[in-house]
Amino acid sequence: xxxxxxxxxxxxxxxxxxxxxxxxxxxxxxxxxxxxxxxxxxxxxxxxxxxxxxxxxxxxxxxxxxxxxxxxxxxxxxxxxxxxxxxxxxx
Numbered sequence: 001x002x003x004x005x006x007x008x009x010x011x012x013x014x015x016x017x018x019x020x021x022x023x024x025x026x027x028x029x030x031x032x033x034x035x036x037x038x039x040x041x042x043x044x045x046x047x048x049x050x051x052x053x054x055x056x057x058x059x060x061x062x063x064x065x066x067x068x069x070x071x072x073x074x075x076x077x078x079x080x081x082x083x084x085x086x087x088x089x090x091x
Contacts, residue, residue, distance in 0.1 A: 032083050039064070040076035047073065 033044050039062055046058045059066040 028087075029084075032080060032087070035083065036076060036079050039072065040079055043069070043072060043076055044080065 033041050036044070042062055043058065046053055046061060053061070055066050055069050059069055064072065
């Protein structure tokens, strides 16, 4: 289970409409992360993991140097931001 699938603590109680909206947003975010290029899906999923892995562990998992993680994370978040902005603009 990843942070992208965990139930957030602030979903506003047990309001069914609110819970459905939060679930839909989480699905949309998971789907967008999966569509990212290259190592981005694995990197972002690892960074958001509830097991809170270290940069060293993530770098080892992805087979890249620890020094590359920061720039790669920034690039992946930029890609995700652009993807989501385009989807919001498209309606």
